[in-house]
Amino acid sequence: MSLSPMQKRWVEARVCVRDCFLEGVSEASTALKVKRLYPDIDPTDSFVHKRFGLHRKEDFDCFPDKRAEIPRNPRWIQEIRAYVTEHPHCSLRGVARSVGHSITVCRKILKKDLLLRSVSNKWVPHVLMIENKQQRVDKATIMLEILQRHAEDDFARLFTGDESWVYLNNPFARTWIQLDAKSPKSERGGIGEEKMMVTVFFNRQGLFLLDVLPEGKTVNSEVFRRRIIYPMRRLVREQNYGDDAEVMVHYDNAPAHNAHETQRSVDNAEFSRMEHPPYSSDLVPCDFFLFGYMKHLLEGTGHLTREQLRVQIEQILRGIPRRTWKATIRSWMDRLNLAALDAIKGIQLQHLRTTEAVTQQLWHYFAASSLHAAILAQIHCVNEDEQVKLKRLVPTRWLSCYDSVTATINELTSIWIALNQIWIERRDSSAKGLLYQTMKKKFIISLYILKNVLFHIKRLSLVFQQGVLVYSQIPSAIESCKNELLRIRDNQLITKEVKENWHTYQIAAEELNKNKAKSKAIREVLLQQNEQQMEKDEVKQSEQEKRSNDTQKDNEMNSKESEKALFTFQLDGNDINWLENTSCKYIDATIQHISQRLDDQKFLSNFSIFDPQLALINKDNPEYGLEQLDQLLQLYYKQLNNIRKDNHLLEWRGIREMLVSRSVFANCKQKD
Known part of the structure; x- marks a missing residue:
């Protein structure tokens, strides 16, 4: 008896159920296994239950009944295969109309004999080419190096920002209702909905620049230079960073940002622009944190005027604590780090x-x-x-x-x-x-x-x-x-x-x-x-x-x-x-x-606090290791952000006592 590919898969599933039955596996476990091994045929729990019932009656036949074997005409299969090959985008009804067979026959031939299925194309905003992916990796690596340099002075001279539309009417998005009540509906903002363009720039201390675009204006190069670049130059000049200080400003690749006039204005400015990878909105702090947080807090404010909305936004941004701004920049570094790691996860590797x-x-x-x-x-x-x-x-x-x-x-x-x-x-x-x-x-x-x-x-x-980390071994081991x-x-x-x-x-x-x-x-x-x-x-x-x-x-x-x-x-x-x-x-x-991770000698020197000899020498110094511990905590803040600082200090005291005892024990052993 000749079986189609789909029927062979069902036979394999029946054999799998039979083997599980003979091994004493439960029906539930067998159903999970069959669904995992044969997802293309989608076996159900009732299928497994029916097979177990037959096996309890000592019926172990795994092949289909002869009545279920209805062979289809090979000439029909060839006709449908040829038509679908020539017209891969046709519908099932179009196939049936063209070859002259019923929709049911065409469906069975397409799914069971030809093993085909009709799918819709997946929509994506932009398909990144190999060159785009390589640019993303290269520029993310450069951005990460810049942020690592600015981390030495706690990101004091680093600014980032972006623009976003904000609606004047912001209803609540969630509410509690009765179990039998209907869910409320929210109307999506349409073309005629009142909204305004908000531009926000910030650094690790908080809000640096807030601008609201006048009604009827669009963001082009002239508007961006007049309302953003020139005020930014004035504000940076007021900070008195010094002539040799590296001041970096980051924004994405919008057309107004990359225009030649904008570039010339930045070249003559008191700061430099940090280039952004193409099609990488996930690497913009305003996009992955700030605007979502701001719009969430705007929910339920109702209908506001433009001035009222501007005041509300400014209050929200001024109310964000400084540690949150700093944590956002740290999260930005983590995202850049993952983007740079795409060099290993890329197509070539x-x-x-x-x-x-x-x-x-x-x-x-x-x-x-x-x-x-x-x-x-x-x-x-x-x-x-x-x-x-x-x-x-x-x-x-x-x-x-x-x-x-x-x-x-x-x-x-x-x-x-x-x-x-x-x-x-x-x-x-x-x-x-x-x-x-x-x-x-x-x-x-x-x-x-x-x-x-x-x-x-x-x-x-x-x-x-x-067990005993010696700082002097780390640089030589890296090299x-x-x-x-x-x-x-x-x-x-x-x-x-x-x-x-x-x-x-x-x-x-x-x-x-x-x-x-x-x-x-x-x-x-x-x-x-x-x-x-x-x-x-x-x-x-x-x-x-x-x-x-x-x-x-x-x-x-x-x-x-x-x-x-x-x-x-x-x-x-x-x-x-x-x-x-x-x-x-x-x-x-x-x-x-x-x-990138281990060549920073200043950072590696923080591990010297775990040297038992140094811990023994400074056993009476209560401040020993606290500064280095803070540096390590800043790097590993994500893994330790759920632990209170008091717990860090308590654990560090225990580690110090252990290091001192090890050093004393080692000295006694050498004397003996």
């Missing part, structure tokens, strides 16, 4: 992130199922190999990343055999998908890239995690890490290691391809037995002819796939070029981020 995700899926697949873990352990026993337990990958922990990647490299050939065995015996589509992902050449190459880079990152991380990464890049050590070990994976792939014909024959025998049990007294001649034709086609496809797998598992020049380019970019990006 996306395979590395995909490799990390697949590695985590492998750990979960074998750790979450004792059966899968037992199959992997059995393969180790057969091959007489030492089993290396897979590790969980946590992206934010360097040690976890390195251990997980290394374990996957050591286990990869055994993982292939285990996944192939699980797919053959249990028809587990997750095993098939993971096998397909892990047998890609770029996955294996990415594992070796991550392994070599993460090894030195792990060593650097251990310097900060040792050693960067030198080792440069040595790997310049000497192409990753390429050499991949070439040396590639024959292992090639041999394993050849063995899997040799076993495909054998496993295919086993599957055909199982299919034949189930078909004989289902059809019994029916005439089998036509079915045997179909089955023989399908087997011949599958064998031909299998041989082609085997030849393709053997061919693609040869390392060619393109693979070597991709390896070298990707490893160089990844290493350069890693060194750049290490320099």
Whole structure:
């Protein structure tokens, strides 16, 4: 009996339910598993309940009834495939009208035979090209460097701002109502709704400039220069920062901001403009915090005049505490930091992130199922190999990343055999998908890239995690890490290691391809037995002819796939070029981020307070370490913002006592 691709998926789902029933798994757990493994066919809870009822009656047949098998004309399928290929944007009704069949037949052929579905295009404001993404990364990196320089004097000479429309009528957006009451409606502001353009510039101390555009005016270069740039120059001049002081003003890339006349006015001003990445409103503090906060507080003010609204806005902005303005700038730095990290998460290095995700899926697949873990352990026993337990990958922990990647490299050939065995015996589509992902050449190459880079990152991380942190070790460890990464890049050590070990994976792939014909024959025998049990007294001649034709086609496809797998598992020049380019970019990006975070000697000197000898020398000084502790808290404020400062000080006292006791113990041990 020939099954369509969709019917084969239903058979796999029934087999999965049957196996869970035989293993004693509950209906609820089985339903969750089937929904997770077969989302394309959307099995329901009632489907699982019905299958469990049949299995309790010792009915374990997983193939569909013959009555449900209604073969569709192959000529119709070809007609609809040809029409949809030529007209991919047509509707279902248009397909039915053009090919001359009913909508029901066309729907079944499109979904069950051709596995197609009609979707709408996803609307986005702007599609960023590769050049735009690279500009975003480059300019975000430059902006981050500028903010890090200004962090030394607490952002006193840094200003940012933007414009926004504000409606004069601002009703409440939320309210409490009875359970049986209807939700109230709010009318969206239309073209004729009264509104005004508000421009706000601020720094870490608070509001610096507030301007309301007169009614009937638009923001162009002349208006922006006259109402914003010239007042900003006067206000900055009044601050008396000095001739050599670096004063930076930030605003986005609106047409009025980038006009030539505006640029010439800024060139002659007492401040410099901080360039903004293209199409990056998420990196504008006014957009990601200020305007949303301001409009939220304006809710419920009702109908106001322009002057009343301006006064209300000014009161709201003046009422924001100074720590909130400063926290906004710190949050701005965090966002720029994430945008700069897109250099590693970009298109060119996306395979590395995909490799990390697949590695985590492998750990979960074998750790979450004792059966899968037992199959992997059995393969180790057969091959007489030492089993290396897979590790969980946590992206934010360097040690976890390195251990997980290394374990996957050591286990990869055994993982292939285990996944192939699980797919053959249990028809587990997750095993098939993971096998397909892990047998890609770029996955294996990415594992070796991550392994070599993460090894030195792990060593650097251990310097900060040792029991006694010695400040003098930190600069040398950072320099050693960067030198080792440069040595790997310049000497192409990753390429050499991949070439040396590639024959292992090639041999394993050849063995899997040799076993495909054998496993295919086993599957055909199982299919034949189930078909004989289902059809019994029916005439089998036509079915045997179909089955023989399908087997011949599958064998031909299998041989082609085997030849393709053997061919693609040869390392060619393109693979070597991709390896070298990707490893160089990844290493350069890693060194750049290490320099941005850890080359600040002034910041690193704060860790010297954890030196036990210094803690012993200053044990009678109550102010020891408080200044350095404040500097560290400013950097890690996001992780510690829920902890009161009193708790910080209390914990620091405990750490000081521990450091002093360690130092005393070490001195006594040396004397002994």
